Amino acid sequence: KVTDSKTGEGLPGVSVIVKGTTTGTATDINGAYSINASKGATLEFSFVGYTPLSATVEGAILNVKLVEATKTIDEVVVIGYGSVKIKDATGSVQAVSSKNFTKGMASSPQELIAGKLSGVTVTSNGGSPTSSPTIRIRGGSSVSASNDPLIVIDGVPVDNNAISGVGNALQSINPNDIESINVLKDASSTAIYGARASNGVIIITTKKGKSGFNVTFESKNSIATPTESLEVLSSKELIDIAKNYYASNSQAMAVINAADTKVNTDWQDAILRNAFSSDNNISVSGTKGFLPYRVSLGYTKQDGIVKTSGLERTTMAVNLSPTFFDKSLSVNLNLKGTYSENRFNQAGAINESLLYDPTKTPKSSDPKYQPYGGYFTWLDNAGKPLKFAYNPLSQLEQRYDKGYAYRSIGNLQLDYKIPYLEGLKAVLNLGYDYSKSNGKVYASENAGFAYYDKGINNKYDQEKKNELLDFYFNYNKPFDFLKSNLDITAGYSWQHFWRSESNDNSNIPGTITSKSDNKTENYLVSFFGRVNYSIFDKYLLTATVRRDGSSRFQGDNQWGTFPSAAIAWKLDQEEIFKNIPVLSSLKLRAGWGITGQQDITNNDYPALARYTYGNNTHQYPLGGTYYNVITPVAYDANLKWEETESYNVGLDFGVFNSRITGSVDLYYKYTSDLINNIAIPAGTNFAENIITNVGNFESRGIDLNLTGQVINKKDLNWSLTYVLNYNKTKIKKLTLLEDPSFVGNEVGGIAGAQNNNIQLNAVGNPLNSFYVFKQVYDQNGKPIESLYEDLNGDGKIDGKDRYIYKSPYAPVTMGLNSALTYKNWMFNFSGRLSLGNYVYNNVASKSTYSEIFPNNLGFLQNIPRSTVKTGFKTLTSNLLKSDYFVENASFFKMDYITLGYTFNKIFSTKLSAVVTGTVQNAFVITNYSGLNPEVFNGIDNQVYPTPRTYVLGLTLNF
Amino acid sequence: CTKDLDVKPIDPDDVTAEVVYSKPEGYSQGLAKIYGLFSLTGDGIKGDISGDEGFSGFLRVYWNIQELTSDNAKCAWGDAGIDQLNFGQLSPENQFVYYMYYRVMLSATFMNEYLRQTTEDKVKGRGLGNIWPDVQKYRAEVRFLRAYIYWVGLDLFGNIPVVTEADQIGAGLPIQKTQKEVFDFVEKELLEVQNELAAPNSNAYGRVDKAAAWTLLAKLYLNAETYIKEKHYTDAYTYAKKVITESSYKLQNNYAYNFLADNDVNKSEIIWPIASDGTRTQSFANLTFIMNSSTNGGDAAWKSAIGLQGGWNGNRGTAKLAELFGITDKASLESCPDKRAMFRMLDDIKMNDWKTFVQGVGIMKFKNITSTGAVGSDPTGTFPDTDFPMLRLADVYLMYAEAAVRGGGDVDATVPFVNDIRKRAFGDENHNVAKADLTLDFILAERGRELYYEATRRTDLVRFGKFTSADYLWPWKGGAKDGKATDVKYNLLPLPYQEVGSNPNMKQNPGY
Incomplete structure (x- = not known):
């Protein structure tokens, strides 16, 4: 019998050959075999994925244990x-x-x-x-x-x-x-x-x-629950503060006095729910005759914790991978298809729910709200809605915003080993990515937020095509000379992207509010080559070059050449290291290369002088005739690639028989000719800013990853993976001419004031650094409203007193993954630590007492409890830019914890089952005062709350 | 396959200049864009200036700067930069400064493109020689509009670059010009195009004629002392007189009709309008802004009276504006004989808190209601049909008188025209004035009564030396409740810091 050295189970299909003969057999389903061999003969056992073994026949029974190859x-x-x-x-x-x-x-x-x-x-x-x-x-x-x-x-x-x-x-x-x-x-x-x-x-x-x-069926059912909510004032607290603050504003007082403090609605609660999801997949794979195949089908229904949001998705995938002509032609066909229905929630509703007036109930039986579906709506003195502050719940429930999308990605790869030329093959890869989608936004005429517009009936369509052709040769041949190996790849790639979309917005009676359609395309054409050369299986060399042409640029700027070179030295092959017993592998790597960037979001013609036609709501009448306007579009005829030159040095290692493996890399990247959207001198182009090549940018860092088999016993396995990244970025240059007086490009628009930015791209600093006033505090450490340090000492506080303070991007991130198995049990978790990421708390910054009755528009709003702590009264653009609101948002997030049990051999030998219970987003540890410290660009405003999700999973293998 | 890289836009609405101008209608569409620059904020797909599109529209930002910095109006909103507007103390970081400046320069850039693409050689080269006579007229109008926008730049910012059709797109950094150089450019352009423009009253509605050029020349010369410290009152007098005597524009019998939804019909007084249309010419920047922002959203009667449903609770007149009409309270409003005082009493005429909308006086000058009482065409009640009078004959009458009083001509000859305005305002001749009444103070006050909310007030106050001085105060001037003097540097706006930062040729205006 042949068994697995670790599990002790029988291994079916192991080939057993009597050494020096053609006599052979294979083990049966239980790992048993029988063979005719004389005593003293040697049997050779081999099986894919296991280390081959030879054993001498000493009796009638020869049991062997095969050891799994170190993968x-x-x-x-x-x-x-x-x-x-x-x-x-x-x-x-x-x-x-x-x-x-x-x-x-x-x-x-x-x-x-x-x-x-x-x-x-x-x-x-x-x-x-x-x-x-x-x-x-x-x-x-x-x-x-x-x-x-x-x-x-x-x-x-x-x-x-x-x-x-x-x-x-x-x-x-x-x-x-x-x-x-x-x-x-x-x-x-x-x-x-x-x-x-x-x-x-x-x-x-x-x-x-x-x-x-093989058949695998997997089913996961989960429930997601809201976690934290923003702490806001109760009705009574709010009205008390408002009465005091607005005492002299008769218009505000009328609204404040009418508020019912007996009502105390938690609006966040009102729009959130526990959401159920189900995810089911079945796959069948195997080989039928010459044809290996895999077919899978998946269906997911996932509800969001914000009411009405969710998705439904059906996926299908087919893979066929036959070989022909004695394995000289390998065919690999992949077809993937998805149909999904997404219901989106009005993003503004989440934001509104944070600070909506708690003295109002979401729905009311008061007759004056009945024309609006019974949802509370702010009304004017004739009972008609105000055009502001729409009920968050009505924005979810009375608005129907759905997208329907088909997408298919597929490729056919033909891999042909050219006969008589050993080591040479030709590969043709044809691929596509196609999608067709449409959507609908609907609200009836009686929704308060759509009352004056007479309802919403918007439609959109989109079709996208992406076609690919790759053709390349690969030549791979070992040479006796220096025991070297040569691997050369050279080829051509062509890709075409095409997109067509239309929007058709109207109201319920059919008045068109806006209509537009757009078609666009771009091409990429490339030639590429790569050489891998190794000597004594010890020294490895790689050189690549790619020449790319992009239709986004014009003339000579279309083409760019991108070379790279790398060497590696397998130190473990050197005698001196071979003698170190703890060391199982060691490799030193060094590489250099230049890569490019041409992906300019949503603009395929940034270097082309062109005009666009305006739509029918933006016509202009001359002599009674309404003309659609034509507008020249800003462009930079000289736009070209952005280039990044990078260096990387790394070490891969394994110790204690590869029980601990890992790698460490140091890197440096320098990007020049940045494709940058910058403010330009007025009068030089058809916009106040354009996309052009200006500026340099560098980043440097360390990557480390370690995997350890902490315990490696028959029944008990525990492996830990730890990853760490240290990354530091710095802008090196931002202007074409040397201009030390240039402060930088402002970015990062914020809520609370029009056209106000909180971030700056400035030379010497990380991207999107916060650009703020330095808050002054009293002896008790309380910030003093509208008092900032006069940093340039000119006796006044103006834009020149802003300074650069921190960045949204964590310089240090870590991940820890643990996988523990004990007999049939498994216990896994994965967590992430982010250190030094800062977040601008826009929810807090835009809330002052003056925002309780904002801009005299006639409605009340709540404020977060944090506003009472600062006592800030008046919203100004300076106040919005106080560094007080930039917080250290370092966090540790436990992404998931899973417990599972495997049932083997249920009913029949082939059926096994795995049952798992998982908590996703189990907990977050942070000092950040807002709702979620994980905000990509560092501006916390209008974020969909992250739920905690409990998942019950079942996997069946037949 | 490398030829694939030479793409042309595949969308029929996305074309090159040659495609646009290969058809006659392209020239009209291009002209519509240029006129539309004063009303629209973009083409409905993309805004001309990024950021909040409505904010950046010409009339909205120009009106804010002309009116909110003056004795006419204050805005109750807490939006960033509005305090500086209300106090008349704009800084280089102020967003209204930014939008105004870029609106001026960007408009000029669009106008230059039109002039580049429509030269005689190019039009005839495209086989469109038959439309050249029309195109020649279009070009003269575009040059007038460019002179106008540079005049706005001169008036507000003074030292700005003058970019023309000779400057290619993406070419080097523009050079800053002095006020004198900008003045000379505007003057030269207007003197040239006055000959090429259509005869007065002969052009299609919405398009300018010779009278527009004369009116702008009169304005330029009347303010010359401010701009370049040279007296051009005789020139101002001459060109105002030309409008009066050589055109058939005449005062509208009913003052209010100038500001109603059908003022494109009752247009006898309007020399150049900025068009709006409730469904076809929509923008959050033109009268849409002025009217909605001056209306109380909670007050249904007020919204109905205006004919729009926005009710943005922002702008209202000051007690100083009311005082020009002798109005101090409800009783004096009701008994005010001057029909131009289209006010609405609020809780308190005094503005103890500029952030409380119901303090001051409500202004109901512009309405989206026709002279027959019908509501405008937008079913959603957001966008008005009302056109904004950019140049209006009554303004010319008052400039005529002022130029004379300032020594530019015969004062006697101007008195009847001032009285035409007075007669219309009061409905009788009891309030007529005599030559002796025509003092500069009277003219400033009369301009306030006749032209309030029409985006001329800041320019007037600067010309009369009252914008920053202590001898003429209004609520919240300089940030004080009863007003106080401000630094003289505010007579000229600062250049936006973005421009000074991105163009090393630009030097900030003095004092900032």
């Missing part, structure tokens, strides 16, 4: 137009494969990697099922151009721009179909993607058919 060492990572063994990789590449995905989590693809990879930060964008988290690899390298990494799904680089009617672009990939997620971080590994590689590359590979016949 980590031979694992393969996908690197773009090919793959490489991790031990031979020269760049900074990390992978998470499906076996490391935690079972039982209701998740999106992004969550599969959150906190698992060093230098990869995933910031959730609130807790909405339809929102999309932001992914940054090593902090990004651009200012105004996109900082999103390039995402490649089964060889198809997908468009990162949102699909109308879908909140989350990656939502259309079912996490259960993902086999592995590889992240390329440094330039030497990303440069093969040239112009799109500056922000790193995420390569998602989906599952393929396996041998045999």
Whole structure:
């Protein structure tokens, strides 16, 4: 009998051969075998994934235990137009494969990697099922151009721009179909993607058919509950303060005196709920004749904790991976399809709920509210709605905002080993990413917020096509000379992006309020090549070059060349290290490369002089005829690539028989000719700011990851993974000419005042640094309203007294993942620590006593309890910019805790089941006073509350 | 496949200049854009200036700067920068300064593009020689409008660059000009185009004619002493007189008709209007702003009287404005013989707290109601049909008198025109004035009564030396409840710090 050394279970299908003969057999389903061999003969046992074993026949029974091969060492990572063994990789590449995905989590693809990879930060964008988290690899390298990494799904680089009617672009990939997620971080590994590689590359590979016949069914059911709420005043407290503050304002007093303090509505509570979700997946994989196949089907229904929000999604994936002509032609066909329905909530409703007047009930039987569906509505003295401060609950329940989207991503890859030329193959990859979506926003004429507009009946449509053709040759040949190995790839890539969309807004009687449509496209054409060369399996060299052309630029600026080079030295192969017993692997890597950036969000023609036609509501009459206006659009004819030059030095190591493995990388990135949206001198273009190449930007940092098998026993396994990233960014240059008096470009618009910004991009500082006044405090440490330090000492407080204070981006992030198994039990958790990220609390800053009856508009608003603490009375643009509101929002977040149990051999030998219980977003530890410390750009305003989710999961394998 | 990279926009609404101007209607659409710059904030898809689109519209920001800094009106909103407007003390960081400046320069840039694309060579080269005579007229109008926008820049900011069609897009940094250089440019342009513009009253409604150029010349010359310390009162007198004698514009019989939803019909007095339309010419910047912001949203009767449902509770007149009409309380309002006082009593005419909307006087000069009492066309009650009079004959009459009083001509000849205005205001001749009454103080007060809320007040106060001085105070001038003198530097607005930061050729105005 042949058994697994660890589990002791029988191994079926193990090949057993009598050494030196052709006599052989295979083990049966229980691992048993019988073979004719004479005493003293040697039997050879081999099985995929296990270390081969030889044993001498001494009697009638020969039981052997096969040891599972140490996987980590031979694992393969996908690197773009090919793959490489991790031990031979020269760049900074990390992978998470499906076996490391935690079972039982209701998740999106992004969550599969959150906190698992060093230098990869995933910031959730609130807790909405339809929102999309932001992914940054090593902090990004651009200012105004996109900082999103390039995402490649089964060889198809997908468009990162949102699909109308879908909140989350990656939502259309079912996490259960993902086999592995590889992240390329440094330039030497990303440069093969040239112009799109500056922000790193995420390569998602989906599952393929396996041998045999397997069925997996997975079902997850969860309940999400709201966690924290903003502390606001009770009705009585509010009215007491208001009466005092507004004593001399007769208009305000009339409204205040009419308020009913016996009512004390918690508006946050009123719009939130416990939300149920169900996620069910079934997959069938196997091999039928020559055809390995995998088919999966998934259905998800997820409700959001904000009332009415949620999504429904059906996914399907098919993979066929046959080989022909004696394995010389490999075919890999992937087809993925998704249909989703998303119901969006009015973002403003969440914000309004924080500070809505507590003296009003959400719904009322008072006849004056009956024309508006019974929802409380602020009314004028004739019983008609005011055009402000709409009831948050009515904005959710009386507004129907739904998106419907089909998306399909697919590719056909033909991999042909050219006969008679050993080591040469040609690869053709044809891919597409297609989506068609539409949406509808509807509100009836009796909704208070749509009363004057006579209802809302808006429609939108979008169609997107992304077509891809890659063709490349790969030549891989070992040479005896220096025991070297040569691996050359050279090819061509063509990609076309096309998008068409339309909006048709009208009211219920059919009056068109606005109508627009738009079509746009862009092309990328590239030539690329890569050489991997190794000597004595010890010294590894990689060089790549890619030449990219982008239709977004004009003339000579269209083309850019992006080279890279890297070397690695497998120190563990040197005699001196071979003699260190604790050391199982050691590799030193160094790389350099230049990558590009051309992804200018929503603008495919930034360098082209053009005109656009206006719509029918913005006509102008001349002599009684209404003309649609034509407007010249701002452009920069000389716009070109942004370039990032980066350096990376890394060390991969394994000790104690690879029980502890890890890597550490140091990197430096320098981006020049930043694609930057900057203010320009008036009179030089058709806008007050344009997208142009100006400025330089650097980032440097350390990535560390460590995986340890803390316990590795037969019944008890415990592994821990720890990742750390230290990242520091600095703007080096922002103007074309040297101009020391230039303060910087203001960014980061805030609520509370029109056109006010809280952040600055300034030379010598991180991106989006807060640009604020220095608050003055009294002896008791209480901030003094409207008193700021006169930093430039000119005797007055004006814009010149603002200073740069902190950045929204954490310099240090860490992740800790633990996986513990004891017999059939498993216990996993994953947490993230973010240190030194600052958040501007806009919810607090825009709330002063003067906002209880804001702008005399006729309605009351609540204020947070924090406002009573400061006692700030009047909202001014200076007050909004006080550094008092910039808070240290460092946090530790326990992303999930899972407990599971595996039932083997139920009913029949083939059926096994895993039952899991998971708490997602289990707890957050932070000093931040707002609702959620995790705010990507550091301005906390209007965030969908993050729920805590309890998930019960069941996985069945047949 | 590398040819794929040479893309042209595939959207039929997204085209190159050559496509636009290959058809005759392109020239009208381009002209509509230029005129529309004064009413619209963008094209409905994208705003001309990013940020809050409504805020950046020409009339909204110009009106705010002209009226809120003056004795006419104060805004009760707490929005950033409004306190500085109410106090007449704008700083380089103020967002209204920013929007005003960029609106001026951006408008000029659009106008330059039109002039570049419509030269005789280009039009004929496109085989459109038959429309050249029309295009020539369009070009003269665009040059007038450019002179106007640079006049606004001169009046408010003084030392601004003058960018023309000779400056290509994306070319080097513009050079700052002195007030004298800007003045000379505006004067030269107006003197040239007055010959090319249509004869007075002969152009289509909404488009300018010779009378517009003369009116603007009169304004330019009347203020010359402020701008360049040169007296041009004779020139001001001459051009005001030209409008009066060489055109058939005449006073509207009913003062109020100038400000109603059908003032495109009752247009005899309006030399150049900024058009609005409730459904087709929508903007949160034109009269939409002035009317909604001056109305109490909680007061249904008030909203109905105006014909709009916005009710933004922002702007109302000051006690000083009421005082020009002799109004101090409810009784004196009801008995006021001057029909121009279209006021509404609020809780307290005194403005002890500028942030309380119901203090001061409600202003109901502009209405989205026609002369026959019908409500304007927008079913949602947001956008009015009412056009804003940019240049109006009554203003010319008063400039005529002022130029004479300031030594530019025969005062006697101007007295009847002042009395035409008075007769219309009072409905009788009992309030007529004589030559001796025509003092500068009287003229400033009369301009206040006739032209309040029409975006001329700040310019007038500066010209009369009253904008910053201690001898003429109004509520909240300088930030004091009863008003106080402010620094003389405020006679000229600061340049926005963004411009001084991004163009090293620009020097901040004195004192800032």
